[in-house]
Amino acid sequence: MSTDEFDLREPELTAADLLVLDDEHFAPETVAIVTGAASGIGRATAVALAANGLTVVGADIDEDGLDGTVELADDVDAPGTVHPVPTDLTDEDAVEAMVDAAAEAGDLRYVANVAGMQHIASIPDFPMAKYDLLLDIMLRAPFLTAKLAMPHIRATDDGVGAIGNMSSVHGHYATQDKPAYITAKHGLTGLTRAIAAEGEGTLRGFSVSVGYVLTPLMVNQIEDTAEERGISEQEVVEDVMLGQARTKEMMTPAEVANLFVFGFSSHGKHLNGGDMLHDGGYTTTYE
Incomplete structure (x- = not known):
């Protein structure tokens, strides 16, 4: 086997790749926030939610990438819309402005905390500036976004909504040289459960864990x-x-995006505080 057998280019997303569900809240007046929406899983999730008719606030520091996400939603003829909101997730005022923009666009019900980054180094060699940046983006920002979004979700007519956090197999186990990433993903498990504990059954928290x-x-x-x-x-x-x-x-980004679509829908109403583990057997089998 060689790496030539693996096509390591991100696959082109098409309408046929996306899960579309019938749900009373999947409509233009419903708003979803997606962070990390300029590329990868975040982009696919923003497009997938727009394909389900939602109004999506796509947040990312990469403005050109956000424009590409808007174009992709148009290319797949998504009935919903993606509104790009350039956002530095390490800036508390910027995160607050992002949530305000979402609330002004309609009924804010859903948040997909997808934004992430990686740095490869052992613990003794890990730069603390990189550690702080990873934790700011992948743990503090999801906490702050949840803090700001939860009152808006509760203020809807029925209080129904969900906050989905992008976790990983590294939220279940540890491998070497990814200590900050692993710490952040384990922390997201706690945040997810805390959201569920305070959500009174209608405002749900869940996480999504996948492999590579x-x-x-x-x-x-x-x-x-x-x-x-x-x-x-x-x-x-x-x-x-x-x-x-x-x-x-x-996995492809679209396959992960579809998990968020299901998790936000009424079909996922019993997914509350739990994790959607789709990892191909990484964490559940061992040779």
């Missing part, structure tokens, strides 16, 4: 992981990324 997904973030990890571990890029793909998985292919 064909996104720019994942592709960029291959070279870094190879250098850190002293192995080839081929070995990274075969042994590190797919070695323990039973399903020997990577």
Whole structure:
């Protein structure tokens, strides 16, 4: 097996890739926030929710990437709309402005905290500035967004809504050289459960955990992981990324986005405080 067998380019998203559900709240007056919406899973989730007729506030620091997300929603003829809101998730005022913009666009019911980043280094070598940045984006910002969004969700006519957090197999177990990422994802488990505990049954919290997904973030990890571990890029793909998985292919961003669509829908009404683990067997089987 060689890396040539794996097409490591992010697949083109089409309308046929997206889960579309009949749900009374999936309508233009319903608003969903999606962070990290300029690329990868965040972009796919924003488009998937727009394909279900929602008004989506897509937040990201990458303005050009957000424009690309708007274009992709148009390309798949999504009946909903994506409103790009450039947002620095490390800036508290910017996060507040993002949530305000969502609330002004309609009934804010859903939040998908997807934005993430990675840095590969061992704990002794890990730069604290990188640690702080990762935790700010992947744990503090989701907490702050939930803090600001929950009153708006509760203020809707029936208080129904959900906050979905993008976790990972690394929210279930640890591998070497990703300590900040692992810390953040484990923290999201606590945040998810805290949201559920305070949501009174109608405002739900859930997380989504997957293995390796064909996104720019994942592709960029291959070279870094190879250098850190002293192995080839081929070995990274075969042994590190797919070695323990039973399903020997990577997920696509659209497949992950569909999990958020289901989780937000009434079909997911009993998903509250729990995690949607779609990892190909990474964490549940062992040789």
